[in-house]
Amino acid sequence: MMNHTEMINKTEIWVKEQLFDEKSGHDWYHIKRVTNQAIVLANKEQADLFIVTMASLLHDIADDKLIENEEKALNSIKEWLDSIQVTPEEQALIFDIIQSISFKAGNGQLLRTIEAKVVQDADRLDAIGAIGIARAFTYSGQKGQAMYDPTIAVRDNMTLEEYRNGKSSAVHHFYEKLFKLKDLMNTESAKEEAEKRHLFMEEFLEQFYREWEGV
Ligand code: ADP
Ligand code: NI
Missing domain, CATH: 1.20.58.1910 (Methane Monooxygenase Hydroxylase; Chain G, domain 1)
Incomplete structure:
Protein backbone atom coordinates (compact mmCIF):
# COMPACT_ATOMS: atom_id res chain seq x y z
CA MET A 1 0.00 0.00 0.00
CA MET A 2 1.17 3.48 -0.89
CA ASN A 3 0.96 6.12 1.81
CA HIS A 4 -0.68 9.49 1.28
CA THR A 5 2.60 11.32 0.68
CA GLU A 6 3.55 8.90 -2.06
CA MET A 7 0.12 9.25 -3.66
CA ILE A 8 0.50 13.03 -3.66
CA ASN A 9 4.01 12.91 -5.12
CA LYS A 10 2.97 10.55 -7.91
CA THR A 11 -0.10 12.64 -8.69
CA GLU A 12 2.04 15.79 -8.93
CA ILE A 13 4.18 14.13 -11.60
CA TRP A 14 1.10 12.84 -13.46
CA VAL A 15 -0.58 16.27 -13.49
CA LYS A 16 2.63 18.07 -14.47
CA GLU A 17 3.02 15.84 -17.53
CA GLN A 18 -0.51 16.61 -18.71
CA LEU A 19 -0.35 20.36 -18.28
CA PHE A 20 3.13 20.78 -19.68
CA ASP A 21 2.02 22.73 -22.76
CA GLU A 22 -0.98 24.49 -21.24
CA LYS A 23 -1.19 28.13 -22.34
CA SER A 24 -4.65 29.28 -21.17
CA GLY A 25 -3.60 30.34 -17.69
CA HIS A 26 -3.94 26.91 -16.13
CA ASP A 27 -0.39 25.76 -16.50
CA TRP A 28 1.43 23.62 -13.95
CA TYR A 29 2.53 26.63 -11.92
CA HIS A 30 -1.12 27.70 -11.50
CA ILE A 31 -1.82 24.22 -10.11
CA LYS A 32 1.23 24.38 -7.87
CA ARG A 33 0.29 27.84 -6.49
CA VAL A 34 -3.31 26.80 -5.88
CA THR A 35 -2.15 23.64 -4.12
CA ASN A 36 0.29 25.53 -1.87
CA GLN A 37 -2.33 28.16 -1.05
CA ALA A 38 -4.98 25.52 -0.40
CA ILE A 39 -2.66 23.76 2.07
CA VAL A 40 -2.13 27.04 3.95
CA LEU A 41 -5.92 27.59 4.10
CA ALA A 42 -6.58 23.95 5.03
CA ASN A 43 -4.25 24.25 8.02
CA LYS A 44 -6.05 27.38 9.22
CA GLU A 45 -9.50 25.95 8.60
CA GLN A 46 -8.72 22.45 9.87
CA ALA A 47 -9.63 20.82 6.60
CA ASP A 48 -8.34 17.39 5.56
CA LEU A 49 -4.92 17.92 4.00
CA PHE A 50 -4.87 14.82 1.81
CA ILE A 51 -8.25 15.52 0.21
CA VAL A 52 -7.45 19.23 -0.25
CA THR A 53 -4.05 18.52 -1.80
CA MET A 54 -5.31 15.85 -4.20
CA ALA A 55 -8.34 17.90 -5.28
CA SER A 56 -6.16 20.98 -5.84
CA LEU A 57 -3.73 19.02 -7.98
CA LEU A 58 -6.57 17.60 -10.08
CA HIS A 59 -8.93 20.60 -10.13
CA ASP A 60 -8.21 21.75 -13.68
CA ILE A 61 -7.56 18.40 -15.36
CA ALA A 62 -11.22 17.99 -16.27
CA ASP A 63 -12.06 21.68 -16.68
CA ASP A 64 -14.28 22.35 -19.67
CA LYS A 65 -11.93 25.10 -20.87
CA LEU A 66 -9.05 22.68 -21.15
CA ILE A 67 -10.46 19.47 -22.53
CA GLU A 68 -12.97 18.47 -25.21
CA ASN A 69 -14.50 15.59 -23.36
CA GLU A 70 -15.31 15.92 -19.67
CA GLU A 71 -16.38 12.33 -19.32
CA LYS A 72 -13.14 11.06 -20.78
CA ALA A 73 -11.14 13.34 -18.51
CA LEU A 74 -13.08 12.21 -15.44
CA ASN A 75 -12.51 8.59 -16.42
CA SER A 76 -8.81 9.18 -16.78
CA ILE A 77 -8.73 10.72 -13.28
CA LYS A 78 -10.68 7.73 -11.96
CA GLU A 79 -8.24 5.29 -13.57
CA TRP A 80 -5.36 7.26 -12.13
CA LEU A 81 -6.77 7.25 -8.60
CA ASP A 82 -7.51 3.53 -8.86
CA SER A 83 -3.97 2.85 -10.02
CA ILE A 84 -2.47 4.51 -6.96
CA GLN A 85 -5.08 2.87 -4.72
CA VAL A 86 -6.92 5.89 -3.40
CA THR A 87 -9.91 4.45 -1.51
CA PRO A 88 -13.44 4.78 -2.95
CA GLU A 89 -14.42 6.99 0.02
CA GLU A 90 -11.52 9.37 -0.62
CA GLN A 91 -12.21 9.33 -4.37
CA ALA A 92 -15.81 10.34 -3.76
CA LEU A 93 -14.67 13.36 -1.73
CA ILE A 94 -12.10 14.38 -4.36
CA PHE A 95 -14.58 14.05 -7.25
CA ASP A 96 -17.18 16.01 -5.36
CA ILE A 97 -14.73 18.91 -5.15
CA ILE A 98 -13.43 18.94 -8.70
CA GLN A 99 -16.92 18.53 -10.14
CA SER A 100 -18.48 21.24 -8.05
CA ILE A 101 -15.76 23.83 -8.60
CA SER A 102 -14.53 23.42 -12.15
CA PHE A 103 -17.55 22.58 -14.25
CA LYS A 104 -20.13 24.75 -15.93
CA ALA A 105 -22.78 22.62 -14.25
CA GLY A 106 -21.06 23.15 -10.94
CA ASN A 107 -20.95 26.93 -11.14
CA GLY A 108 -22.99 28.52 -8.41
CA GLN A 109 -23.51 25.18 -6.71
CA LEU A 110 -23.33 25.22 -2.93
CA LEU A 111 -20.17 23.62 -1.68
CA ARG A 112 -20.79 20.86 0.80
CA THR A 113 -17.46 20.43 2.55
CA ILE A 114 -14.81 22.66 4.10
CA GLU A 115 -12.33 20.93 1.76
CA ALA A 116 -14.27 22.09 -1.32
CA LYS A 117 -14.50 25.62 0.07
CA VAL A 118 -10.78 25.77 0.67
CA VAL A 119 -9.86 24.58 -2.84
CA GLN A 120 -12.28 27.02 -4.47
CA ASP A 121 -10.91 29.87 -2.36
CA ALA A 122 -7.33 29.00 -3.30
CA ASP A 123 -8.26 28.89 -7.00
CA ARG A 124 -9.98 32.29 -6.72
CA LEU A 125 -7.09 33.83 -4.80
CA ASP A 126 -4.85 32.94 -7.74
CA ALA A 127 -7.00 35.17 -9.96
CA ILE A 128 -6.39 38.30 -7.85
P1 ADP B 1 -10.60 29.97 -13.81
O1 ADP B 1 -9.25 29.90 -13.14
O2 ADP B 1 -11.65 30.49 -12.88
O3 ADP B 1 -10.95 28.72 -14.55
P2 ADP B 1 -10.45 31.34 -16.38
O4 ADP B 1 -10.08 30.16 -17.17
O5 ADP B 1 -11.71 32.05 -16.69
O6 ADP B 1 -10.44 31.13 -14.82
O7 ADP B 1 -9.25 32.35 -16.46
C1 ADP B 1 -7.91 32.02 -16.32
C2 ADP B 1 -7.15 33.30 -16.03
O8 ADP B 1 -7.33 34.23 -17.10
C3 ADP B 1 -7.66 34.01 -14.77
O9 ADP B 1 -6.59 34.60 -14.08
C4 ADP B 1 -8.61 35.03 -15.32
O10 ADP B 1 -8.74 36.18 -14.49
C5 ADP B 1 -7.98 35.39 -16.65
N1 ADP B 1 -9.04 35.77 -17.59
C6 ADP B 1 -10.16 35.08 -17.91
N2 ADP B 1 -10.94 35.76 -18.78
C7 ADP B 1 -10.29 36.92 -19.02
C8 ADP B 1 -10.56 38.07 -19.84
N3 ADP B 1 -11.64 38.16 -20.58
N4 ADP B 1 -9.65 39.08 -19.84
C9 ADP B 1 -8.53 39.00 -19.09
N5 ADP B 1 -8.22 37.96 -18.31
C10 ADP B 1 -9.07 36.92 -18.26
NI1 NI C 1 -7.64 26.74 -11.53
Whole structure:
Protein backbone atom coordinates (compact mmCIF):
# COMPACT_ATOMS: atom_id res chain seq x y z
CA MET A 1 0.00 0.00 0.00
CA MET A 2 1.17 3.48 -0.89
CA ASN A 3 0.96 6.12 1.81
CA HIS A 4 -0.68 9.49 1.28
CA THR A 5 2.60 11.32 0.68
CA GLU A 6 3.55 8.90 -2.06
CA MET A 7 0.12 9.25 -3.66
CA ILE A 8 0.50 13.03 -3.66
CA ASN A 9 4.01 12.91 -5.12
CA LYS A 10 2.97 10.55 -7.91
CA THR A 11 -0.10 12.64 -8.69
CA GLU A 12 2.04 15.79 -8.93
CA ILE A 13 4.18 14.13 -11.60
CA TRP A 14 1.10 12.84 -13.46
CA VAL A 15 -0.58 16.27 -13.49
CA LYS A 16 2.63 18.07 -14.47
CA GLU A 17 3.02 15.84 -17.53
CA GLN A 18 -0.51 16.61 -18.71
CA LEU A 19 -0.35 20.36 -18.28
CA PHE A 20 3.13 20.78 -19.68
CA ASP A 21 2.02 22.73 -22.76
CA GLU A 22 -0.98 24.49 -21.24
CA LYS A 23 -1.19 28.13 -22.34
CA SER A 24 -4.65 29.28 -21.17
CA GLY A 25 -3.60 30.34 -17.69
CA HIS A 26 -3.94 26.91 -16.13
CA ASP A 27 -0.39 25.76 -16.50
CA TRP A 28 1.43 23.62 -13.95
CA TYR A 29 2.53 26.63 -11.92
CA HIS A 30 -1.12 27.70 -11.50
CA ILE A 31 -1.82 24.22 -10.11
CA LYS A 32 1.23 24.38 -7.87
CA ARG A 33 0.29 27.84 -6.49
CA VAL A 34 -3.31 26.80 -5.88
CA THR A 35 -2.15 23.64 -4.12
CA ASN A 36 0.29 25.53 -1.87
CA GLN A 37 -2.33 28.16 -1.05
CA ALA A 38 -4.98 25.52 -0.40
CA ILE A 39 -2.66 23.76 2.07
CA VAL A 40 -2.13 27.04 3.95
CA LEU A 41 -5.92 27.59 4.10
CA ALA A 42 -6.58 23.95 5.03
CA ASN A 43 -4.25 24.25 8.02
CA LYS A 44 -6.05 27.38 9.22
CA GLU A 45 -9.50 25.95 8.60
CA GLN A 46 -8.72 22.45 9.87
CA ALA A 47 -9.63 20.82 6.60
CA ASP A 48 -8.34 17.39 5.56
CA LEU A 49 -4.92 17.92 4.00
CA PHE A 50 -4.87 14.82 1.81
CA ILE A 51 -8.25 15.52 0.21
CA VAL A 52 -7.45 19.23 -0.25
CA THR A 53 -4.05 18.52 -1.80
CA MET A 54 -5.31 15.85 -4.20
CA ALA A 55 -8.34 17.90 -5.28
CA SER A 56 -6.16 20.98 -5.84
CA LEU A 57 -3.73 19.02 -7.98
CA LEU A 58 -6.57 17.60 -10.08
CA HIS A 59 -8.93 20.60 -10.13
CA ASP A 60 -8.21 21.75 -13.68
CA ILE A 61 -7.56 18.40 -15.36
CA ALA A 62 -11.22 17.99 -16.27
CA ASP A 63 -12.06 21.68 -16.68
CA ASP A 64 -14.28 22.35 -19.67
CA LYS A 65 -11.93 25.10 -20.87
CA LEU A 66 -9.05 22.68 -21.15
CA ILE A 67 -10.46 19.47 -22.53
CA GLU A 68 -12.97 18.47 -25.21
CA ASN A 69 -14.50 15.59 -23.36
CA GLU A 70 -15.31 15.92 -19.67
CA GLU A 71 -16.38 12.33 -19.32
CA LYS A 72 -13.14 11.06 -20.78
CA ALA A 73 -11.14 13.34 -18.51
CA LEU A 74 -13.08 12.21 -15.44
CA ASN A 75 -12.51 8.59 -16.42
CA SER A 76 -8.81 9.18 -16.78
CA ILE A 77 -8.73 10.72 -13.28
CA LYS A 78 -10.68 7.73 -11.96
CA GLU A 79 -8.24 5.29 -13.57
CA TRP A 80 -5.36 7.26 -12.13
CA LEU A 81 -6.77 7.25 -8.60
CA ASP A 82 -7.51 3.53 -8.86
CA SER A 83 -3.97 2.85 -10.02
CA ILE A 84 -2.47 4.51 -6.96
CA GLN A 85 -5.08 2.87 -4.72
CA VAL A 86 -6.92 5.89 -3.40
CA THR A 87 -9.91 4.45 -1.51
CA PRO A 88 -13.44 4.78 -2.95
CA GLU A 89 -14.42 6.99 0.02
CA GLU A 90 -11.52 9.37 -0.62
CA GLN A 91 -12.21 9.33 -4.37
CA ALA A 92 -15.81 10.34 -3.76
CA LEU A 93 -14.67 13.36 -1.73
CA ILE A 94 -12.10 14.38 -4.36
CA PHE A 95 -14.58 14.05 -7.25
CA ASP A 96 -17.18 16.01 -5.36
CA ILE A 97 -14.73 18.91 -5.15
CA ILE A 98 -13.43 18.94 -8.70
CA GLN A 99 -16.92 18.53 -10.14
CA SER A 100 -18.48 21.24 -8.05
CA ILE A 101 -15.76 23.83 -8.60
CA SER A 102 -14.53 23.42 -12.15
CA PHE A 103 -17.55 22.58 -14.25
CA LYS A 104 -20.13 24.75 -15.93
CA ALA A 105 -22.78 22.62 -14.25
CA GLY A 106 -21.06 23.15 -10.94
CA ASN A 107 -20.95 26.93 -11.14
CA GLY A 108 -22.99 28.52 -8.41
CA GLN A 109 -23.51 25.18 -6.71
CA LEU A 110 -23.33 25.22 -2.93
CA LEU A 111 -20.17 23.62 -1.68
CA ARG A 112 -20.79 20.86 0.80
CA THR A 113 -17.46 20.43 2.55
CA ILE A 114 -14.81 22.66 4.10
CA GLU A 115 -12.33 20.93 1.76
CA ALA A 116 -14.27 22.09 -1.32
CA LYS A 117 -14.50 25.62 0.07
CA VAL A 118 -10.78 25.77 0.67
CA VAL A 119 -9.86 24.58 -2.84
CA GLN A 120 -12.28 27.02 -4.47
CA ASP A 121 -10.91 29.87 -2.36
CA ALA A 122 -7.33 29.00 -3.30
CA ASP A 123 -8.26 28.89 -7.00
CA ARG A 124 -9.98 32.29 -6.72
CA LEU A 125 -7.09 33.83 -4.80
CA ASP A 126 -4.85 32.94 -7.74
CA ALA A 127 -7.00 35.17 -9.96
CA ILE A 128 -6.39 38.30 -7.85
CA GLY A 129 -3.43 40.26 -6.49
CA ALA A 130 -0.13 40.53 -8.35
CA ILE A 131 -0.48 37.07 -9.86
CA GLY A 132 -4.07 37.76 -10.86
CA ILE A 133 -3.01 40.98 -12.61
CA ALA A 134 -0.25 39.14 -14.48
CA ARG A 135 -2.65 36.38 -15.51
CA ALA A 136 -5.24 38.87 -16.79
CA PHE A 137 -2.68 40.63 -18.98
CA THR A 138 -1.29 37.33 -20.22
CA TYR A 139 -4.77 36.07 -21.07
CA SER A 140 -5.70 39.28 -22.88
CA GLY A 141 -2.50 39.30 -24.89
CA GLN A 142 -3.08 35.74 -25.94
CA LYS A 143 -6.65 36.54 -27.03
CA GLY A 144 -5.53 39.60 -28.98
CA GLN A 145 -7.28 42.02 -26.63
CA ALA A 146 -5.84 45.39 -25.71
CA MET A 147 -4.30 45.86 -22.27
CA TYR A 148 -6.65 48.82 -21.98
CA ASP A 149 -9.12 50.50 -24.33
CA PRO A 150 -10.60 53.75 -22.99
CA THR A 151 -13.33 53.69 -25.67
CA ILE A 152 -14.96 50.66 -24.05
CA ALA A 153 -17.39 51.61 -21.30
CA VAL A 154 -16.67 50.00 -17.98
CA ARG A 155 -19.80 48.26 -16.76
CA ASP A 156 -19.74 46.03 -13.77
CA ASN A 157 -23.25 44.75 -14.43
CA MET A 158 -22.54 43.27 -17.87
CA THR A 159 -24.14 39.89 -18.45
CA LEU A 160 -21.89 37.00 -19.36
CA GLU A 161 -23.43 36.98 -22.85
CA GLU A 162 -22.74 40.68 -23.48
CA TYR A 163 -19.30 40.20 -22.11
CA ARG A 164 -18.54 37.23 -24.37
CA ASN A 165 -19.81 39.01 -27.47
CA GLY A 166 -18.42 42.39 -26.65
CA LYS A 167 -15.00 43.95 -26.70
CA SER A 168 -12.99 43.86 -23.57
CA SER A 169 -9.48 44.48 -22.31
CA ALA A 170 -7.27 43.32 -19.49
CA VAL A 171 -8.21 46.39 -17.44
CA HIS A 172 -11.92 45.76 -18.09
CA HIS A 173 -11.54 42.26 -16.74
CA PHE A 174 -10.77 43.77 -13.32
CA TYR A 175 -14.34 45.15 -13.24
CA GLU A 176 -15.93 42.17 -14.95
CA LYS A 177 -14.49 39.65 -12.54
CA LEU A 178 -11.42 40.36 -10.44
CA PHE A 179 -12.91 43.04 -8.17
CA LYS A 180 -15.87 40.74 -7.44
CA LEU A 181 -13.85 37.83 -6.18
CA LYS A 182 -13.08 39.06 -2.67
CA ASP A 183 -16.78 38.93 -1.76
CA LEU A 184 -17.07 35.39 -3.07
CA MET A 185 -14.55 33.81 -0.71
CA ASN A 186 -15.96 31.01 1.45
CA THR A 187 -13.54 30.98 4.38
CA GLU A 188 -12.43 33.70 6.80
CA SER A 189 -8.76 32.93 6.10
CA ALA A 190 -9.24 33.49 2.37
CA LYS A 191 -11.30 36.66 2.94
CA GLU A 192 -8.42 38.14 4.90
CA GLU A 193 -5.89 37.42 2.15
CA ALA A 194 -8.34 38.49 -0.59
CA GLU A 195 -8.76 41.88 1.09
CA LYS A 196 -5.02 42.56 0.78
CA ARG A 197 -4.87 41.43 -2.84
CA HIS A 198 -7.92 43.51 -3.67
CA LEU A 199 -6.31 46.67 -2.29
CA PHE A 200 -3.18 45.95 -4.28
CA MET A 201 -5.22 45.71 -7.50
CA GLU A 202 -6.93 49.01 -6.73
CA GLU A 203 -3.58 50.69 -6.18
CA PHE A 204 -2.27 49.14 -9.37
CA LEU A 205 -5.13 50.59 -11.42
CA GLU A 206 -4.82 54.03 -9.83
CA GLN A 207 -1.16 54.12 -10.83
CA PHE A 208 -2.01 52.68 -14.26
CA TYR A 209 -4.54 55.43 -14.99
CA ARG A 210 -2.14 58.09 -13.67
CA GLU A 211 0.57 56.93 -16.07
CA TRP A 212 -1.96 56.52 -18.90
CA GLU A 213 -2.93 60.21 -18.64
CA GLY A 214 0.65 61.41 -18.24
CA VAL A 215 1.86 62.62 -14.88
P1 ADP B 1 -10.60 29.97 -13.81
O1 ADP B 1 -9.25 29.90 -13.14
O2 ADP B 1 -11.65 30.49 -12.88
O3 ADP B 1 -10.95 28.72 -14.55
P2 ADP B 1 -10.45 31.34 -16.38
O4 ADP B 1 -10.08 30.16 -17.17
O5 ADP B 1 -11.71 32.05 -16.69
O6 ADP B 1 -10.44 31.13 -14.82
O7 ADP B 1 -9.25 32.35 -16.46
C1 ADP B 1 -7.91 32.02 -16.32
C2 ADP B 1 -7.15 33.30 -16.03
O8 ADP B 1 -7.33 34.23 -17.10
C3 ADP B 1 -7.66 34.01 -14.77
O9 ADP B 1 -6.59 34.60 -14.08
C4 ADP B 1 -8.61 35.03 -15.32
O10 ADP B 1 -8.74 36.18 -14.49
C5 ADP B 1 -7.98 35.39 -16.65
N1 ADP B 1 -9.04 35.77 -17.59
C6 ADP B 1 -10.16 35.08 -17.91
N2 ADP B 1 -10.94 35.76 -18.78
C7 ADP B 1 -10.29 36.92 -19.02
C8 ADP B 1 -10.56 38.07 -19.84
N3 ADP B 1 -11.64 38.16 -20.58
N4 ADP B 1 -9.65 39.08 -19.84
C9 ADP B 1 -8.53 39.00 -19.09
N5 ADP B 1 -8.22 37.96 -18.31
C10 ADP B 1 -9.07 36.92 -18.26
NI1 NI C 1 -7.64 26.74 -11.53
